[in-house]
Amino acid sequence: MYFNKERADKLMDQFNIDLLIASTPENVTYLSDTVSWAPKVYSYSVDMFATYFRDNDLNASLIVPSQEMTYVSASNTWINDFYTYGGKSALIQESGQVIESAEENRYLNLQNSDDRRFPTAVEALIASIKNNTTKKLRVAIDEDKMTHKYLLKLQEELDNCELIPSSDLLRLIRMVKTDNEINAMKAAADLNEIACTKACNEIKIGMKESDIAEIYAQEVGKGLGKWLWFHFGSGRRSVGIFPPTEKKIHAGEMWKFDAGLSLNNYQADTGWGGVIGQPNVQQNMIWEATLRGYDSAISVIKEGVRPSEIQNAMLKGTQ
Helix, strand or coil, X not given: CCCCHHHHHHHHHHCCCCXXXXXXXXXXXXXXXXXXXXXXXXXXXXXXXXXXXXXXXCCCEEEEEHHHHHHHHHCCXXXXXXXXXXXXXXXXXXXXXXXXXXXXXXXXXXXXXXXXEECCHHHHHHHHHHCXXXXXXXXXXXXXXXCHHHHHHHHHHCCCXXXXXXXXXXXXXXXXXXXXXXXXXXXXXXXXXXXXXXXXXXXXXXXXXXXXXXXXXXXXXXXXXXXXXXXXXXXXXXXCCCCCCCCECCCCCEEEEEEEEEECCEEEXXXXXXXXCCCCHHHHHHHHHHHHHHHHHHXXXXXXXXXXXXXXXXXXXXX
């Protein structure tokens, strides 16, 4: 389970929260152990929500768009209380068919639970709450993907509840990772490192910047990840995070890249640079200054230090 339930319970008690609602794809993944695709692709029209009550006698719920029924069915989510919205599939279900797997059973239950299907995501969300309890609640809402229209509807229908914007509470909960979440983060970072190393090992004089980007994208795809960006600049373009172009790489040029991907809704980001051939005097000077800045920054890191102090130490070290 990605969700740090013990930490969530403590923080919900501390802030007197009865119900937690996740709205962003990343937080829904975190809360439910599902990996969605539709809320990413159709980000302006498809929503998915996960809920968690502090009272463990009440059901955590998952609000599932019709496009996501298959993916939820294939997941290992710990939540088993589902509400759906959108049109019903035209799936033909012949009588007497034997269900062959847990995935198939969950999918058919999602398809056939007409009493839990609603026209919109917010109506399904409201039903999931009301079917659990009609008590007055303090509701912590992950507002980052909750529209103003939906918030008004929630306030209207849950008129005895207090709605509190609480994306920061989700961030606070997620500061302490479960082993499963650490493994998910490592898997994304490992794939990114493999793809970046493969791409950089192929850099040769005369190659185009876009050729390097293609190698990176292929390696990410082999690991079933989704590349999000690959900045690459050589020569004078290495001063910033420029997009890769048809420019060819020449001997003696510096190059720099920054690359990121998503794997099962966990992101990874890395980057480094180098020189084609032997570095010249100025390039060596830049590298030595970079090392001084890095060492200076590392030397001041301790509990209670502000990020700005670390940055200032780095800048001072490069001088």
